[in-house]
Each structure stands twice: as C-alpha cells, then as structure tokens.
Amino acid sequence: MQTATWPPGGLALVPHNLARDKCVSRNDYKAGSQLLSITSYATTLLDSEKGRRCDFCFSLPRDTTHLKRCSGCGSYWYCDEHCQSAQWQTHHKRVCRTYNPFLVSPEYQALPDYKKLDSIMLSHVIAQLSLLPDPYAFQESAPSSLLMSLIAGPDKSLAPPICPVKPIPPPGLVQKLYARFGNNNFAIHSHLNTIGHGIFPQTSRLFNHSCLPNSAAKYIFEPGAAIRMEVVALRDIAKGEEVCLPYLDPALLETREQILEFSYGFQCQCPTSLFLRRIGPLTDTPAVENEMLKISEELLEFVGVDSTKALISLPNKPLESLPPSLYCVLRESYMGGLSETFSKASHEGQYDIALQSGDTLLSLYLLVYPLNYPQIGMHCLEMAKTIWNVVITSTDQNKGRVLKDQARRYLVLARRVLDVFGPEGDEGGPLQEIAILDGLLQSAKTRE
Known part of the structure; x- marks a missing residue:
C-alpha cells in the first residue's frame, strides 16, 4: 500500500x-x-x-x-x-x-x-x-x-x-x-x-x-x-x-x-532476551517462607524500593544487571504468586501482607517493564488504594498521617505513568480513580 x-x-x-x-x-x-x-x-x-x-x-x-x-x-x-x-x-x-x-x-x-x-x-x-x-x-x-x-x-x-x-x-x-x-x-x-x-x-x-x-x-x-x-x-x-x-x-x-517463535516466527534480539538466553534455565524459587522473605528483601534493595515509605520517583534498573541470587524472581510463577497474594490480602484486609507483597511486586514490575508501562501505574494506584484502606481503618492518628503521605506519593507516581498512556477504553477508569482518591486525601488533610 x-x-x-x-x-x-x-x-x-x-x-x-x-x-x-x-x-x-x-x-x-x-x-x-x-x-x-x-x-x-x-x-x-x-x-x-x-x-x-x-x-x-x-x-x-x-x-x-x-x-x-x-x-x-x-x-x-x-x-x-x-x-x-x-x-x-x-x-x-x-x-x-x-x-x-x-x-x-x-x-x-x-x-x-x-x-x-x-x-x-x-x-x-x-x-x-x-x-x-x-x-x-x-x-x-x-x-x-x-x-x-x-x-x-x-x-x-x-x-x-x-x-x-x-x-x-x-x-x-x-x-x-x-x-x-x-x-x-x-x-x-x-x-x-x-x-x-x-x-x-x-x-x-x-x-x-x-x-x-x-x-x-x-x-x-x-x-x-x-x-x-x-x-x-x-x-x-x-x-x-x-x-x-x-x-x-x-x-x-x-x-x-517460545511464543514469539511459534506465533511470529522470529527470535527476539533485544538486550533482555539475549540476557535470558545467556543465563540459561532459571533457578527455582525457595519453598521455605524465610528464604522467600530474604529474596523479597534483596529484590527491594536491588531495585531501590524502600518498603518503609513510598517512593518519590520510580527507579530504573536494567534487567541485565540482576545478580544471580535473584534469577529465581524471573520465573513467571513468582510474579503470579506475588500478584495473587497482594490482591487477596488487599481485599481481605490483611494490609501488612498486602503492602509487603505489593512493594515486592512493584520492584519486579520496575525490573521487567519499560519506563511508563501502564501496568506500573496501575499497580501504584492499587498501592495507594490499599494504603487508604489502612488509613480509614486505623485509630492511630500519627500512623494515619504517615500513611496518608505514603498514599499521596504513590498516587503521584500512578498519575505520572498513566498520564503518559492517557485515557482508554470505557469511561472512568484509573485516571478517574486517581482524581477521586486525591480528593479524599485532600479532604482528609484539610480536616487535620
């Protein structure tokens, strides 16, 4: 044509x-x-x-x-x-x-x-x-x-x-x-x-x-x-x-x-694909809870996500710099398990588990997705919503102020990413959710 x-x-x-x-x-x-x-x-x-x-x-x-x-x-x-x-x-x-x-x-x-x-x-x-x-x-x-x-x-x-x-x-x-x-x-x-x-x-x-x-x-x-x-x-x-x-x-x-070769007939030559072929079969994820926790802490430290406070900006670490001790986090089952744990804990009110797994999941997203990929923004929004749920169920005012600040920062990060992608599909959606939650946080700040 x-x-x-x-x-x-x-x-x-x-x-x-x-x-x-x-x-x-x-x-x-x-x-x-x-x-x-x-x-x-x-x-x-x-x-x-x-x-x-x-x-x-x-x-x-x-x-x-x-x-x-x-x-x-x-x-x-x-x-x-x-x-x-x-x-x-x-x-x-x-x-x-x-x-x-x-x-x-x-x-x-x-x-x-x-x-x-x-x-x-x-x-x-x-x-x-x-x-x-x-x-x-x-x-x-x-x-x-x-x-x-x-x-x-x-x-x-x-x-x-x-x-x-x-x-x-x-x-x-x-x-x-x-x-x-x-x-x-x-x-x-x-x-x-x-x-x-x-x-x-x-x-x-x-x-x-x-x-x-x-x-x-x-x-x-x-x-x-x-x-x-x-x-x-x-x-x-x-x-x-x-x-x-x-x-x-x-x-x-x-x-x-395998999908690219079967469905499209080519072998990707991007840096991450070359890296994955070079390191060979991925190591297994630990079966023991304490070992899983160590892996999570190492991943958070490597990527630069501090689980004690929300981020001011999103770090960007190339996948090729990942240390061998963390190769196991590249297994698709690891991300799937984290996502399931975060979602379930958020909905069931197990907020400590939700925030811990959510931070780890964000670290993994930042590692495997490119800059401003919409899934990153969506997850930052989900983290802000989870923290807000902790705020409205907490009776500790000092803790509430810290958490509201965390929620605001995650909301800022979500908006930065999703403003790049822009509105899509049906009316409403994540950008509207950001505006609603931002209004709730502003009202809460006014009442303090």
Missing part, C-alpha cells in the same frame, strides 16, 4: 537488517505523544462481553437493557440504529441469517475456544470482502490489500470453518487470510482488561516487536464509531529512532521466546 499518506503522520518505513522493514520516527516526540490513530478493519467481542457491549463500537452502556438486539439473528447487540446500520453495511448483512445455524453446527462446536474466536473474526473479514464492489478483489490502495500483504505466520494449521457467506470466497482465500491471523490479531482492552480482538493492518505492517518497547497501543470507544487504536510514546523518542510495540506481555520472561 503505497500512497501519499502511507506511512501516516511522522512515521517512515526503512530497511531493517533482520526484519522486513522497521518503522522510524520522522520527528522528535515527547512521552505521551500520539504516534498513530487508526480505525479497526474487523473486530469481535469476547463471548463474556456479548450482550453487555455494542458489537459495533464496543461501548458499554450504563444500562444494558438499552442495547438494541438484532431482530434477524438475535445474537448481536447495538447502541442504537446507527451502530446497527453501520455494522450491517460493513459485514453483518452477509452473516445474519446463517450465524445461528453455524454456531450450533458440529464443526463449530468442536473448535477450541480460541479457534472459535478466530472463526467469527474470519467470518467477519470474509463477509466484509464479499461486499466490495468487486467481491474478493484486493485493490492496491485498500486496507484489504494491506491485510493480504502482511507476512503469514509460521503456524500452518488449517483455517477453522467460517459462517457461510455469499458469494462464496475463491478457493484458498480463507486459508491465506487465516495464515495472517495468529500473528496480526490485537487484543482490544479497556482499562487493560481484554474485551475483544481486532485487526489493524496498518499497525501490523508498521511496527516491529520489542520486549522493552518505546510505545504502546490503547483503544478508544466512541458511540457510533468504529474502534480506534492509538499508539502513544511511552518515553521520549528521538528522530530516526525505531518505534516498537510489545507483541505480548513483557513479563512473560520464561515463555515469550
């Missing part, structure tokens, strides 16, 4: 010594700058979100009884007639009558859940192509042509069955499209919770992967409009620097190499 507006904005595609191309910045960008804004080519909601959200724009109404159900199939819901008409013209008119019989067919029911999602998305794509003036023709300047130009993934499995569409697609087309699915699908999230999947061919064509990316994708839902992806700079990006996205969660330290 070579037009006057491609690549869009301040981005350029230039040759890369390992990949097909690389996307570089034509300008200097500050952290939080929008690098790309693009609408989806095709989307589908997770089953758990069907009937809760509009199938076209993914908006979440305050009252789901106001959603308008498709009178034809009864399986798609919309904000109003506008969204229904927009999706009808995009693809739904081709699948409305055949959708429900397809869902109960033995071929569809036999699919694993992830392939069912692929099947519906693939059906939407084929239906959309069938409505072109010249069905299944890929004009050079069309997004459909860009979709077909994407490199097929290494997975050679057969395409799942699709909902019957007329005119019938030509032989081999469904398989060719499916070959580009596994490595070009994006998880669409609201407040970092996945609610659906989408195809954004322009984004797939532009950005290579990095385990320490300098940008990230977020999603904007507007009633009556197709879902929009915005790519924002996580840190300052210099003119000529490559712009990269994470293809998967950077915290998947043990499995990411």
Whole structure:
C-alpha cells in the first residue's frame, strides 16, 4: 500500500537488517505523544462481553437493557440504529441469517475456544470482502490489500470453518487470510482488561516487536464509531529512532521466546532476551517462607524500593544487571504468586501482607517493564488504594498521617505513568480513580 499518506503522520518505513522493514520516527516526540490513530478493519467481542457491549463500537452502556438486539439473528447487540446500520453495511448483512445455524453446527462446536474466536473474526473479514464492489478483489490502495500483504505466520494449521457467506470466497482465500491471523490479531482492552480482538493492518505492517518497547497501543470507544487504536510514546523518542510495540506481555520472561517463535516466527534480539538466553534455565524459587522473605528483601534493595515509605520517583534498573541470587524472581510463577497474594490480602484486609507483597511486586514490575508501562501505574494506584484502606481503618492518628503521605506519593507516581498512556477504553477508569482518591486525601488533610 503505497500512497501519499502511507506511512501516516511522522512515521517512515526503512530497511531493517533482520526484519522486513522497521518503522522510524520522522520527528522528535515527547512521552505521551500520539504516534498513530487508526480505525479497526474487523473486530469481535469476547463471548463474556456479548450482550453487555455494542458489537459495533464496543461501548458499554450504563444500562444494558438499552442495547438494541438484532431482530434477524438475535445474537448481536447495538447502541442504537446507527451502530446497527453501520455494522450491517460493513459485514453483518452477509452473516445474519446463517450465524445461528453455524454456531450450533458440529464443526463449530468442536473448535477450541480460541479457534472459535478466530472463526467469527474470519467470518467477519470474509463477509466484509464479499461486499466490495468487486467481491474478493484486493485493490492496491485498500486496507484489504494491506491485510493480504502482511507476512503469514509460521503456524500452518488449517483455517477453522467460517459462517457461510455469499458469494462464496475463491478457493484458498480463507486459508491465506487465516495464515495472517495468529500473528496480526490485537487484543482490544479497556482499562487493560481484554474485551475483544481486532485487526489493524496498518499497525501490523508498521511496527516491529520489542520486549522493552518505546510505545504502546490503547483503544478508544466512541458511540457510533468504529474502534480506534492509538499508539502513544511511552518515553521520549528521538528522530530516526525505531518505534516498537510489545507483541505480548513483557513479563512473560520464561515463555515469550517460545511464543514469539511459534506465533511470529522470529527470535527476539533485544538486550533482555539475549540476557535470558545467556543465563540459561532459571533457578527455582525457595519453598521455605524465610528464604522467600530474604529474596523479597534483596529484590527491594536491588531495585531501590524502600518498603518503609513510598517512593518519590520510580527507579530504573536494567534487567541485565540482576545478580544471580535473584534469577529465581524471573520465573513467571513468582510474579503470579506475588500478584495473587497482594490482591487477596488487599481485599481481605490483611494490609501488612498486602503492602509487603505489593512493594515486592512493584520492584519486579520496575525490573521487567519499560519506563511508563501502564501496568506500573496501575499497580501504584492499587498501592495507594490499599494504603487508604489502612488509613480509614486505623485509630492511630500519627500512623494515619504517615500513611496518608505514603498514599499521596504513590498516587503521584500512578498519575505520572498513566498520564503518559492517557485515557482508554470505557469511561472512568484509573485516571478517574486517581482524581477521586486525591480528593479524599485532600479532604482528609484539610480536616487535620
């Protein structure tokens, strides 16, 4: 797809010594700058979100009884007639009558859940192509042509069955499209919770992967409009620097190499990936509680998180400088266990355990995630909320003043990170929670 507006904005595609191309910045960008804004080519909601959200724009109404159900199939819901008409013209008119019989067919029911999602998305794509003036023709300047130009993934499995569409697609087309699915699908999230999947061919064509990316994708839902992806700079990006996205969660330290090779067909050469390959198999985490505590204390000291007070700024330690005695914290089970302990203790009022595990988890986040990655900000917000819960349950006024100061500092850190990423998904969310908690802390300070 070579037009006057491609690549869009301040981005350029230039040759890369390992990949097909690389996307570089034509300008200097500050952290939080929008690098790309693009609408989806095709989307589908997770089953758990069907009937809760509009199938076209993914908006979440305050009252789901106001959603308008498709009178034809009864399986798609919309904000109003506008969204229904927009999706009808995009693809739904081709699948409305055949959708429900397809869902109960033995071929569809036999699919694993992830392939069912692929099947519906693939059906939407084929239906959309069938409505072109010249069905299944890929004009050079069309997004459909860009979709077909994407490199097929290494997975050679057969395409799942699709909902019957007329005119019938030509032989081999469904398989060719499916070959580009596994490595070009994006998880669409609201407040970092996945609610659906989408195809954004322009984004797939532009950005290579990095385990320490300098940008990230977020999603904007507007009633009556197709879902929009915005790519924002996580840190300052210099003119000529490559712009990269994470293809998967950077915290998947043990499995990411296998996932990248299986789903995308390459081996990452970033510093952290090279480091992980160099150190070999990770040591086991201790099974004894005292040993686990020592590991936690060493990690806190290494990263620079003081568990006795909140941070003024977020430290930044490269993963490659991690001492061998702490290699065990890179096991995915270690982070998962910490996250579960923190969440459970916070909700059950075991605040000493929550704050201790929360500080350790923050240290690990700062080690494995890049600067201003939204998960860091979200965790700082959760720490501030947990400390506030300690404040309102404590009868010790002196302790309360210290804790309120800690909560304010964590809230400042949360805002710094999440202001860079910006609002995304549904209304409200973490930035609004920060404003509410900040108001509570200000009121509490006024009363002192």
